[in-house]
Amino acid sequence: MQIIGLILLIATSWYIFKLTSNFLDDQTKRELDENYELFKKQFKDLKNRFSKDNLKLIWEKYKEERKTSTTKDD
Numbered sequence: 001m002q003i004i005g006l007i008l009l010i011a012t013s014w015y016i017f018k019l020t021s022n023f024l025d026d027q028t029k030r031e032l033d034e035n036y037e038l039f040k041k042q043f044k045d046l047k048n049r050f051s052k053d054n055l056k057l058i059w060e061k062y063k064e065e066r067k068t069s070t071t072k073d074d
Helices: 002-023 026-049 052-073
Strands: none
């Protein structure tokens, strides 16, 4: 249900943007394009942070630290 809601939100936002884009001046269109490109870049970075490889690496580091802290406590 949440995915459907997200898809509907994106679709309606895109549709409203297309409807209002005829009424925007050039500077506003340029700023929207720049912000959209920045959003795509940040989203790609976020997606890379939570990739399988990074999560696996973090999990291995956690297990190593846990093992080290357990042996120090004994």
